[in-house]
Amino acid sequence: MMFLLMDAIIDLLQKNALMPRDEMARLLNMTTAEVEAAIAKLEADGIILGYQPVLNREKWDAEKVTAVIEVKITPERDGGFDRIASRIARFPEVQSCYLVSGGYDLLILVEAPNLRAAAAFVAERLSTIDAVQSTATHFRLKTYKENGTFHTFEASSERLSITP
């Protein structure tokens, strides 16, 4: 194989999960059945957890607010940060939740239908959890790039139509 096969498949799926499997097979010099089997295996092994569209929020549901929240928490004697992190992560508003190094512990990404709902989530749900010492909320103003996709595209350069 020209390079690590699973890497190649994951790479293609990350760029476009909807790429037809027969096209993928052609690119990788494989059969369609082989590609399908490889993807099925990645899914079965829990390596691929799901597929999602990348949305342009300016054009869809523009009222929705996104906030990045820094959360300082008190770790527990048993289980450290994990139990409290999973407690926070279970809220449907929380899209992403990471344990990070540095001045705070959890970085969470919250989506809410509007500003009031986001504020309510922070004030009533998040801050009231015992282990949460403090929060700092940053609202998203504009998206430039998300999951590797640009929201404002660079101008493509004009190439000559025939060059030697």
Next chain:
Amino acid sequence: MSIAIADHIRDIPRSGIRDFFEIVQSMEDVISLGIGEPDFATPWHIREAAIYALERGRTGYTSNLGLPRLRRSISDYINKHFGIRYEPLSEILVSVGVSEAIDLALRALLNAGDEVIYHEPCYVSYAPTITMAHGVPVPVRTRAEDGFSLRAEDLEKVVTPRTRALMLNFPTNPTGATMEPAELEKIAAICVRHNLVVLTDEIYSELTYEGAKHTSIAVFPGMKERTVFLHGLSKAFAMTGWRIGFACAPAPLIEAMMKIHQYSILCASIMGQDAAIEALDRGEHSVAQMRREYEMRRNFIVSALNEMGLECRSPRGSFYVFPKIISTGLTSRDFCMRLLQEKKVAVVPGPAFGGGGEGHVRCSFATALPQIKIAMQLMAEFVGELKPA
């Protein structure tokens, strides 16, 4: 009055590519597989480094030979990737693309009437550049059945006492040909035996596939001292517009080339040179990413062409495929003209690249996959419609 043009320039035929280019330019919405440059913009870290250099006011001339810092980077890069050591301060010259370096080398080497051998089909500039240096171009054909590699025995047949130099370009534009090290070694031995200088244009050397390892002819015994190693940033680093190439050769030849370069060009642009430093020092990952992308497109285009009945070998280097179109009953030129007029897809007729190109067309896969897909679909329709009902 009519101005008389110098005989040797007047007699250079118009480029076949130029004719075709003008027709394509006059049409709209053409999908072109005729482009010999990467479709990627220069990787961002390289562009960003150039912007930073501009902000600091680095906008002047450089040493004629190029920035010493860049020549060190070139030396390290060539040593690391090709296993050849060149002295940064005396054996490397930074040029405005490889084309300029070829011109410099030929002008520095040739006396009027000296013969220079080159393999065909090949890049369009070789024969004219030899002519412009008052040399005599001596083509040697490569064959489709050899994957357009050069046979040592074919080469030896055209060597004469007037032969001064051999020009090589592997991987080859337009055929994607590569050389097996064993055959390359035989060619090296011929060069030593007949005391030939070798100009080796290795501009596509990073773009080899299936893990094929590129070997430069300069590594064989007795070769470094007779080789002009030519390379540049245009293809592998997607930096065509920056115009940075370089020549590595024995110091006396670099000195002679520098004489021509300093009076005609002075130096390559400093912005390009600053960008080239970043590319050579830290561009490996970007090159690998683009190579992977090219390799996938190559697989796609080769399988599509064969499926539509155009015999196409899978090239092990460059970003070109050179399928046979003989089965259609058309000449290369008719095939390209009709494909352009009927389906608005541009590919380049093989004969534009010299002898041995008839019956072939060059398709570049330095084009984004969605375009390649549409082009292949239209080409398949075109070929299908040609078949007698």
